[in-house]
Amino acid sequence: MQNWKRQIPTIMTSQELLDRAYARASRAEVNGAAPFDHVKKTNIAKITGIGDMTTTTLLKYVRAFPKMEREDEFYSQLIDVIIGHDKLKRALANISWCAEKCSDLQRKYLLRVRKAPSIDEVAKATREFYGRFSSVVNRVDADLLFCQKARDMLRHLPAIDTAVETIVIAGYPNVGKSQLVERVSSAKPAIAPYPFTTKGVVIGHMKSGWRTYQVIDTPGLLDRELEKRNAIELQAVLALRYLADVIVFIIDPSETCGYTIDRQLALLESIRSNFPDVPFIEVENKADLEGKPTGRPRISALTGEGVDDLMKNVEAVLRSQRVTDPDKLPT
Numbered sequence: 001m002q003n004w005k006r007q008i009p010t011i012m013t014s015q016e017l018l019d020r021a022y023a024r025a026s027r028a029e030v031n032g033a034a035p036f037d038h039v040k041k042t043n044i045a046k047i048t049g050i051g052d053m054t055t056t057t058l059l060k061y062v063r064a065f066p067k068m069e070r071e072d073e074f075y076s077q078l079i080d081v082i083i084g085h086d087k088l089k090r091a092l093a094n095i096s097w098c099a100e101k102c103s104d105l106q107r108k109y110l111l112r113v114r115k116a117p118s119i120d121e122v123a124k125a126t127r128e129f130y131g132r133f134s135s136v137v138n139r140v141d142a143d144l145l146f147c148q149k150a151r152d153m154l155r156h157l158p159a160i161d162t163a164v165e166t167i168v169i170a171g172y173p174n175v176g177k178s179q180l181v182e183r184v185s186s187a188k189p190a191i192a193p194y195p196f197t198t199k200g201v202v203i204g205h206m207k208s209g210w211r212t213y214q215v216i217d218t219p220g221l222l223d224r225e226l227e228k229r230n231a232i233e234l235q236a237v238l239a240l241r242y243l244a245d246v247i248v249f250i251i252d253p254s255e256t257c258g259y260t261i262d263r264q265l266a267l268l269e270s271i272r273s274n275f276p277d278v279p280f281i282e283v284e285n286k287a288d289l290e291g292k293p294t295g296r297p298r299i300s301a302l303t304g305e306g307v308d309d310l311m312k313n314v315e316a317v318l319r320s321q322r323v324t325d326p327d328k329l330p331t
């Protein structure tokens with residue numbers, strides 16, 4: 001899965017593509033027996049070079065993007081949320097169209113130059129080729145820019161191994177999810193005293209004995225319907241849906257996060273009912289601050305209090321989930 005992240009090359013703009021191809025063509029020089037022959041052969045070489053180089057590059061771009069049908073559900077949906085399948089498909093289709101058009105122009109003008117009866121006619125046909133070629137390539141400038149942005153987003157997607165046991169940390173914004181992930185795993189998420197600090201799925205690893213777990217930090221969720229969730233929140237929902245072997249739900253009873261306990265508990269109930277098959281561990285964070293206890297185990301992600309016990313509990317839950325009877329393995 002992760003290979004294509006490195007395979008997508010930098011996507012050039014229309015202007016860069018044209019500049020590169022034309023610069024190469026300007027150096028083309030083919031000797032001929034007579035001046036007419038020389039000019040004709042040289043212009044044929046220019047048109048061939050410009051067409052080949054541009055078409056090959058455009059098709060390389062189209063092929064480099066992952067084919068969504070082949071990606072697993074989590075990545076496919078994540079890419080849909082942050083880039084948009086339809087938009088990406090449309091941009092790639094336009095670039096494909098452009099490659100085909102470039103190839104058509106190349107063929108058409110090679111024929112015209114070959115048949116041209118004079119140096120003037122060769123020059124005229126070549127000029128016309130440059131004009132039409134530029135305008136075709138310029139028509140996909142927005143698509144190329146879109147693909148370059150998509151490429152950058154894809155490169156920054158977290159490298160998740162769907163085969164490793166995964167703990168997803170969830171809760172309202174600003175309750176201390178990232179602080180906990182930082183404390184227990186290798187991840188270095190941004191932590192800040194305001195909501196919506198985490199804007200995407202962040203992954204860390206946690207070692208315990210010889211086992212490694214993935215710990216996933218998610219953007220904060222507000223208690224609202226799925227349809228009203230924005231692209232940032234949807235990434236948290238996807239992590240919960242596709243990756244979680246256990247969900248650690250954090251409540252902030254100090255309410256310094258800026259949200260009441262009631263709202264946080266309403267979110268807890270809605271998440272629990274949406275993912276009835278995933279084990280839940282509920283904790284109160286910010287135990288070092290004053291708060292209204294809800295009776296759940298208390299931790300402080302900031303001081304570390306209670307965190308070891310929490311992680312022991314997480315491991316116990318994961319252990320109890322493991323399939324030990326080979327007859328029960330999925331077939």
Ligand SMILES: Nc1nc2c(ncn2[C@@H]2O[C@H](COP(=O)(O)OP(=O)(O)OP(=O)(O)O)[C@@H](O)[C@H]2O)c(=O)[nH]1
Pocket residue numbers: 172173174175176177178179180190191192193194195196197198199218219220221285286287288289299300301302303
């Ligand atoms: N006093 C205290 N502050 C904490 C504790 N855990 C987190 N904080 C603080 O709470 C603020 C929010 O922490 P984050 O880890 O960024 O919260 P988050 O849940 O990841 O927030 P979003 O990414 O915005 O959803 C930061 O200022 C943290 O330092 C804690 O146990 N005690």
Ligand SMILES: [Mg+2]
Pocket residue numbers: 177178179189190191197198217218219220
């Ligand atoms: Mg965060």
